[in-house]
Each structure stands twice: as structure tokens, then as C-alpha cells.
Amino acid sequence: MDDQNKNLIIATALSFVVILVWFVLFPPPEPETPIDGTIASQSAPVEGSLATPSADVSSAAPAATASTETAPSALESAPRVAIETQRLSGSLSLLGGRIDQLSLNDYQTSLEDDATVVEILFPANEDNAQYALHGWAAASGVDPSSVPGPNTEWQLSEGETLSVETPVTLSWDNGAGLVFSKKIAVDDEYMFTITQSVENTGETAASMAPYAVLARHGEPTDLKNFFILHEGVVAMTDGEYSEINWDEMPDFEYNQRAGARTLEENITENGWIGFTDHYWMSVLIPTQGTAFKSVAKYDERRDIYQTEAVSPVQTVATGQTISNTTQFFVGAKEWEVLKTYEDAGVYNFIDSIDWGWFSFLTKPIFWLLHQLNLLIGNMGISIIALTLLIKALLFPLAYKSYVSMAKMKELQPKMEKLKEEAGDDRQKVQQGMMELYKKEKVNPAAGCLPILLQIPIFFSLYKVIFVTIELRHAPFFGPFQDLSAPDPTTIFNLYGLLPWGAPEVGSIMALVFIGILPLLLGISMWLQQKLNPAPTDPTQKMIFAWMPWVFMFMLGSFASGLVVYWIANNTITFTQQYLIMRSQGYKPDLLGNIKSSFSRQAKAEPKK
Structure with a gap:
């Protein structure tokens, strides 16, 4: 056998190895049946700390009380505010002020003439439920009932339809001197901006921590389960990108305080956390440059996956107003769109695309x-x-x-x-x-x-x-x-x-x-x-x-x-x-x- 042919044999064998490895497909698991969620109890945060929202947030804002149920009938009957942009359509529910219904107008599920548009967010009482909640966690010394929860019905105080030109504002008065408002805006792509504020008209100061929660009921039913593709949690923590597969989350260590299996919590100033599918992604993005805690959790009792971004506790004195702004990306992982957001300040956002081990080649290619x-x-x-x-x-x-x-x-x-x-x-x-x-x-x-x-x-x-x-x-x-x-x-x-x-x-x-x-x-x-x-x-x-x-x-x-x-x-x-x-x-x-x-x-x- 001459050396030239030996070289060809070696090259061929190496090529075969690579192709065979790529050809391996993992069979998809049986889809889980989504359930109606509840919210578990939590420990109250203390002044100057980062709050710990509930691990179980199917309906879910953090609360210091025992778990409460959100009945499907309440979700069905709650008033809604339409979301209409050139690229997005859907609605948000005034029950909890959750963004929980969204379709991508530019994408169809297939090439068939009668194909439906891709839906990415679903209410908690529907299959494949996925939604975002933003709120305030009561801190030490504050009655949990004085902050809005998952069953709080907000009032639409400004705007009628959420569009690029017309943001909407939701409000809720707790009747004890605290007036909460939530202004929600959306741009011409896939980014929502949620600005929460609390005005204290009472006689005593109140402390609370702003949070954002993204919840998903069960694993997605359309998982590719192909090893070359990541599906599950994605997070950026001060320059360190991390991925967690759906099937890894049930193996987290159980956290008694959170009432769920919880990954180690990360404190960061620049980053984001959320869920990614093959082509679609939903990610919580706190204000870059300010401290927040990112957490990934799994509640095995209710089969609910959750990511959280929790900001430090703030105190609102009498006659003052405090506020917090969080962005929420939910849409297609288009390179140009992600690059635009990265250029605008979202830290390393382009890395949310799964470039793989050879990113030094994949990105330029x-x-x-x-x-x-x-x-x-x-x-x-x-x-x-x-x-x-x-x-x-x-x-x-x-x-x-x-x-x-x-x-x-x-x-x-x-x-x-x-x-x-x-x-x-x-x-x-x-x-x-x-x-x-x-x-x-x-x-x-x-x-x-x-x-x-x-x-x-x-x-x-x-x-x-x-x-x-x-x-x-x-x-x-x-x-x-x-x-x-x-x-x-x-x-x-x-x-x-x-x-x-x-x-x-x-x-x-x-x-x-x-x-x-x-x-x-x-x-x-x-x-x-x-x-x-x-x-x-x-x-x-x-x-x-x-x-x-x-x-x-x-x-x-x-x-x-x-x-x-x-x-x-x-x-x-x-x-x-x-x-x-x-x-x-x-x-x-x-x-x-x-x-x-x-x-x-x-x-x-x-x-x-």
C-alpha cells in the first residue's frame, strides 16, 4: 500500500467518523401534559439584598404567603389588551399583568399554503404554556398582600392597544398608600420594555424588590433532540455564556427555601436569562450595568420550568416613587436583529445563537x-x-x-x-x-x-x-x-x-x-x-x-x-x-x- 493511498484512507476514515457522529439522532421524549400552576411560598427578602421569587411561577409572582391557585376560569375571563405590530400579534392579560399570548407574523409553521403563523407564548391554561410576569416581591416588614400578585387584576389606565406607537400603562392601588403602575412598550422588532413604578402616598416607608419571571409548563412538544442543537435555558453572566438542557433541570439540587430544584444563583451586572428553542427565544434582560440575580429553576411537582431576574430591594419613602425597567425579548433569533440589540447595549446578545464549539469559524462563515x-x-x-x-x-x-x-x-x-x-x-x-x-x-x-x-x-x-x-x-x-x-x-x-x-x-x-x-x-x-x-x-x-x-x-x-x-x-x-x-x-x-x-x-x- 503506497503512502498516498494510506493518506486517502486516513482522510476518508476521519470524514466517516465526523459524518457518523453528526448522523446520530436522539429520539424525542413523550410530550408532557401541561397543568395549571400555583405559586409556592418563599422567604421574604431583606433590605439591600436580592429577593428570591417563588420557584413555582405558573401563575407566578413571588409572594411571602402560602401558595395560591390561579383558576383556569379566572384566566379565561380576565380582560385582555391586544398587541399589534407589523411583526407581532397577541395580547397581554390584566390578571397579573402577564404577557402570555404572542404570534410571529413573519413566520409560518411550514411551507404549505394553509400553514398557520408561529405561536411562541401561550396562557397558563393552555398547552405549551409560556409567559412572562413582572412585579415586586415584598421585603421584610411588608405585608405580602400589599404588593400585586398573580391573581391581581390590573386596570388599564393609559392606551387601548399595545403597538410600536402606543404603549399601555397598567395600574393597581393597594388601598393602603401604595400605587403600582406598569408601563409596557414594544419596538418594531421583538423587544418589550416594562417599566414598573411604585408611588407611596401612605405614612410609612415600604421595601420591595423588582423581579421578572419567565415560566414554561413542561418541555416543548416539538423538541429536535439533536445533539448539535441546544434547546433549554440560555444565560449570559458577565461575559460567561451558559446553557442548560431541558432534561438536565430535573437533576438540580432541591432547594428547600425555594421549594424547587434550583441551579446555583448568579449575581451579575451584565447579562440575561431565558429559554431558547431551535429558532425562537424568550429572554429576560434587566437594565445592563446594574446588579441582578439570575436563577433557573424546575418544580417537579408541577412540571414547570422557570427563569428569574431579580433586582435588589428598594425602599420607597412617604411621598416618593421608585421604578425599575426590564426588557423582554421574545421572537426569532435573527442575526441582524440580535446584533442591533447588542449594539444598543444588550451584553453579548449575538451569542444567544448556538454557534457551537467552532464559533471562531461559525460566526465568520x-x-x-x-x-x-x-x-x-x-x-x-x-x-x-x-x-x-x-x-x-x-x-x-x-x-x-x-x-x-x-x-x-x-x-x-x-x-x-x-x-x-x-x-x-x-x-x-x-x-x-x-x-x-x-x-x-x-x-x-x-x-x-x-x-x-x-x-x-x-x-x-x-x-x-x-x-x-x-x-x-x-x-x-x-x-x-x-x-x-x-x-x-x-x-x-x-x-x-x-x-x-x-x-x-x-x-x-x-x-x-x-x-x-x-x-x-x-x-x-x-x-x-x-x-x-x-x-x-x-x-x-x-x-x-x-x-x-x-x-x-x-x-x-x-x-x-x-x-x-x-x-x-x-x-x-x-x-x-x-x-x-x-x-x-x-x-x-x-x-x-x-x-x-x-x-x-x-x-x-x-x-x-
């Missing part, structure tokens, strides 16, 4: 792809253009590699003679080859380097295509209208000419009857192989013969955008290798190698 798409207007063509740029960047290495391969071909007769002279003395063969390489200035490992460099680039591009919403439902041409989804063509729909869909992804039929793009991928790999004669060793010959078709079937269920990249990469690599090897005096017998693949006589020829 996405940025370049995004800019190309803005320029070209077609994501499929942009992927091809990105491939051209990557290949241009790696061209110096590719040139050295193919020059080395051409020289190796020229040395083939000398290497065969060396093997014949050495016989079974493997050590003498190796020593002779090393001397030959040194004399002719050939690096046998050079052919492997470009392939090895492609692995992290391939991984990063796969990550970009899989996690970024800019690839979701991104069209290419014809039947390829979603580059984040597998190839929709198959023999059953005459490769996109007939109106019905392909077999379900992951089924045996989908694996057997592959689409156009995986087929082109296999052909492009096969043609690239034919630049070189088939190896004489039977094992090597078998591996190389099967490799293109194994990859073809393996990648059949991958995102079609990734397959487009690989086809473009193979085509460019083939062209580069052919031209460079010819420039070095070696003329690949492409047609002859192809003919030999179908020649029985060639298969029957004895090894030389």
Missing part, C-alpha cells in the same frame, strides 16, 4: 454567507459562492497538495521497483521511500491536509445551516424551497415534477429512494475518484468503490443546503486537481479510469 445572500438574493447560490471563496482561501494548500500528488504519481515506478528489490523487508521499504521522498522533495502527507482542513469548515457550515433562522425556509430553485430541510425530491414524485411530497425523513423509503442532490453528490465524489487509477490492493479498491455511494445515502437526510455545499466543493476540487496535476506534467486518464470501472476485464486482471 455565517456573516459571510449572510452578506452574500443580501447581495445575491438566493441562499443556494450564496452557498455556492461561499464555497468558491473558501476554496480560494485554501487554494495555496490545495496547490501544494495536488503538486505533491502529481509528483507521487511520477515516483510510482521507482516506488514499485523499490518494493520489488526489498521483498518482504518492510523496514527497508520504508527507509527507501523516505530517502526517495527527501531526494525528490515530496511530502506524502500534503495530500491529506486540505481534506483535514475541510472537516472543521464542514462542521461549522453544517452548524450554520442547521441552527440559523436565515436558512429556515430559504429557497434555492424549483422544488428546493427550504435549504434547512432534506432534499424533497424522489422517484415517487418524479423528482419534484409531481405535487406530492417525498417519503418521511428517516424512513426506510426515504433512505432507499434518495433525491436529486444526494445523487449529484455521489456522482461528484465518484468522478473525483476517477482522476486517479483504482488502487491495486483489493481492500482499498473496495473502500474507494463504495465510499461515494455510502456518503450519498448517509447525506440524503441532511439539510439540502449542506449537500449543495458538498456538491459545489467536490466540483471545484475536481477542477482544481485536474488542472494543477496537468500543469505538473501528469495527465489524469479520467476517461480510461471511468471505463475501467465498468470493465469486467479490468476487474479480472491480476495484481501487478
